[in-house]
Amino acid sequence: MNVFQSLVSSWQFWAVLSALAAALTAVFAKLGVKGVPPDVATFVRTIVILVFVSSLLFVSGQFSIVRSLSRRSVGFLVLSGLATGASWICYFRALDLGKAGQVASIDKMSVVLVAIIAFLFLNERLSMLATLGVLLISAGAILVAVAD
Structure with a gap:
């Protein structure tokens, strides 16, 4: 290939x-x-x-x-x-x-919501590193949204 x-x-x-x-x-x-x-x-x-x-x-x-x-x-x-x-x-x-x-x-908080919904309904698990990434995405999205 x-x-x-x-x-x-x-x-x-x-x-x-x-x-x-x-x-x-x-x-x-x-x-x-x-x-x-x-x-x-x-x-x-x-x-x-x-x-x-x-x-x-x-x-x-x-x-x-x-x-x-x-x-x-x-x-x-x-x-x-x-x-x-x-x-x-x-x-x-x-x-x-x-x-x-x-x-x-x-x-883009949909990324966070997908992780939560996939965990609850699809039994998908995140590694600790991936969980940290989801938390950082949350923080970043909130910071961008509230910044002026």
Whole structure:
């Protein structure tokens, strides 16, 4: 396996790209939500994502997989979609009212909440070092949010 294949098959590579995309999302959304009702901004963003992901599925030939999903998978994906929609609506409202850096820092408290929920419901355990990281993320997010 060459370096490129190794890179694109690692979760770390995709997580870093996700973080970069999320950072751009906050900045672009803050610019885009100015003078636009947050629900309208969420609608436009959702349409763009629908077109983008539909195109990706079409090009990669993955549309046929949708029909073979189990009811359980569909159910949890629907719940995930509802949670995502709620998150986006709240996020755009917060961006409309607050500074992008502060809003994004509180939004990233989701990392802490995921760790707690995964511990409670998925029986995922964190090492002492990972627990320290979660505590530092909490402290950092709070400091960025309250700083002016």
